[in-house]
Amino acid sequence: MSKTQKVMKKYEKQFASNVTSGFGSFIRTTGNVFVRIFKFFDNKLTIMIVPHSQSKVINFQTNVFALCLGTLLTLGIFASFFYYSRRSLSANMEISALTEQNRETLASLDQLRDENTNLFQAAKRFQTSLSQSLSLLGIDQSDNNSVSTNSNSDLASLFSSTEVAQGTSREVADVKELTNYLEDAVKPIEQIGKMLKTQQNLFTEIPSISPVKNPNYHISMPFGPNIHPLNGNWYIHKGIDFSTWRSGDAVLATASGQVVTVGFDNSFGNQIVIKHSHGMYTRYAHLNSMRVKKGQIVAQGEVIGTIGNTGVSTGPHLHYEVHIGSDVVDPQKYININFAK
Template sequence: MKFIWGKKELTLMIIPGANHRTVRFKLPHSSLYIVPSLILLVLIGFFVTIYLMNIYSHQTRTSMQQTFDGQERQLVNQITLKNSELEQLQNNLIDLSQQANEFKVKLEEIKKLDHVIQLMSQPEGTNRTSKKLSMESTESLGGVRSDIGGSEVPVTSQEVTTLVSSTKQGLTSLVGDINALLVNLSESEVRLEEAERLRSITPTLWPTVTHVITSGFGIRRDPFTLKPTMHAGLDLDGETNDPVYATAAGKVVEASFDNEHGNHIIIDHSRGIQTEYMHLNKMLVKRGESVTKGQKIGLLGSTGRSTGSHLHYEVHKNGVQIDPSPYLITNRKDEP
């Protein structure tokens, strides 16, 4: 390559080889200044671009570092919060487990109460089969003490999982026990109500304050004719105007006077049982009136066919007079 200087222009010759054609370029003389200037401008632009890129890269790195630091702090705060929430959940789980154990103790007490109710609701003379109560579990769960201690050992995830599983199983078992207990309590309540109803309509109460029997049930010599007659009740001694009580709850089906029975009251107790109270000085109830067990229904006297103040008391079963003695088992003061 060869330059040829002229007055106003430059000739650029490129000679590739002996066997090739020479290539000439004519350049203006001013290109000696323009080309270096362009090269200088390009270099300046390059270095300025590199500098600006370094500044932008530094700012970007700084911004990214700040963002990363912020995200790191936020992540640390979130982890700390999650750890606190996890610890709180573990404490709540422990409380729930303890409450479940305490509830088991209460459930055992309710089971014992249900057992007592079942025994109370069973009729007299029946075979009372006792349930086996889980006293061992009651004893093992009952004593929660405050004087406790030991080393501080962090719990493992396996231990927490085991506690969750056992608590869940315990609560599931409790739900089953509660459902069964509710059924038993409902059945016991029905039986108890029925037993209470039967108790209230069964004439087990003494109708007078005194328990002196002057004439029993059965064949005796009639006090007026002195002939053998059937005495279909009990004569209970007492003073005039002593209180006379209904021996069971029921409905008054008769409250009237006749020459033989005097002032007398008949109470129907359902199930084919009736009681009759004769020779009253005064009647305190009327026909059609409902009475409760132990209610005062009259005053003792000697009206009708009677030799003195007493109460003639009869028990009728399906229309037949029976001996009242087996029914007289309860004092009025023993009644609620």
């Protein structure tokens, strides 16, 4: 064996000895620490309860480990108690909030049911009015009724079925039935719209709007028997007198037509006469100014002059007449048929 090998062998033995010695020292130190800890926790303690009276003193013998363990358990119990108490309080608050929300939801549901009842009452009135309107216009309802019957959307069957159904499903079924009925009602309403559109020209040819543009007018003298404001005798007033308590308010053509008279009359003052279709004429008298010419074509609602106090008149007003051929008729009957926009 060489000298170098001998030296290496010597260092190996020394290193092994040091490792063994260090590990043994670590084991002994660790053992001593555990022994000291065990001895500390195994120290005996005596707890004495001394009453104020002459009763016997109570002694409890324990050690540090049992005392620490009991303390930890006690603290754990108190901590768990506070934790679950807080959770319980939070849960109670959440339950209260949900209860209040449920109460509000029930109140809203009751209100919804009331509105649902009102909706069906309005639907009944709508059905009656629609049927009457269709009958007056001569629109055949058999096709619509057959469709409604096949789809179970007729309101009569609807209201009879609602008496059998119960609960929330009843309201849902009612709304569905009403939706079906309204969808079926669209067709006859569209027919009414088409009919009105085709008759639009007829409406503009009939004196159906008020001849005074100012909405704050009043009728100072109606059509028919009246007392003459000048001589006090009874006479037949052949038109309607409209008054706005002032001159200058616009006068409108009540129907489309052709101007046949523009001029002054001793009785009517400044007057305009318009010829309409179907043998109808309208007269506008006592005007302050006239804004059309003879032969001019005017449209319904067009301004033709202004209210005045010309001719035999006791104050600013419009004398308005409607003639059918040679007959004078009450204009109020046509003004009530108001198709003006």
